[in-house]
Amino acid sequence: TPSKSLESLRAKAINILSSMICFPLHFQHLPIIDLSRFVSQERLFHTDDIEIAPQGCHITYLSLRDRITKLLFDAIFKERDAINICTLLSLLQVALNDSSSYDNCLARDRKSNLKEYFEDDVVSYRDSPEQPLYIQQAR
Numbered sequence: 001t002p003s004k005s006l007e008s009l010r011a012k013a014i015n016i017l018s019s020m021i022c023f024p025l026h027f028q029h030l031p032i033i034d035l036s037r038f039v040s041q042e043r044l045f046h047t048d049d050i051e052i053a054p055q056g057c058h059i060t061y062l063s064l065r066d067r068i069t070k071l072l073f074d075a076i077f078k079e080r081d082a083i084n085i086c087t088l089l090s091l092l093q094v095a096l097n098d099s100s101s102y103d104n105c106l107a108r109d110r111k112s113n114l115k116e117y118f119e120d121d122v123v124s125y126r127d128s129p130e131q132p133l134y135i136q137q138a139r
Contacts, residue, residue: 007081014087017071021091024065025102032059069095 072095076088 007084010079010081010084011087014075014084014091017068017075018087018091020068021072021095022098024061024063024068025098027061029060029062032061032064065099 072088072092076085076092079085079088
């Protein structure tokens, strides 16, 4: 029936999305190369023809992060099949865990960079572990 084939097609599309869900944060700044311009009817492309970063290429895997997340949310709201919804929700959990880890690493890197930057100019003190950390300029 058409309904079953449509559900099957959606399930396969969700399967493809599941294989791509971690690409943006794993490959980050790696450029995405349009291979279609290297394929012609006479011959297949050769790796020698591929440039590392083609001119004007600003598409990286990290730039796909928002698009994949939006696609995931749109699919969750529009899907009607229970199995597909469960799969999409588990993909959302994977995406959120991956994003959380990435954001925590970024915050930790920023904090360590700031600490190195202000290391000579700032003195921090704390009387006990329960008290907040106070920072004041060294004199």
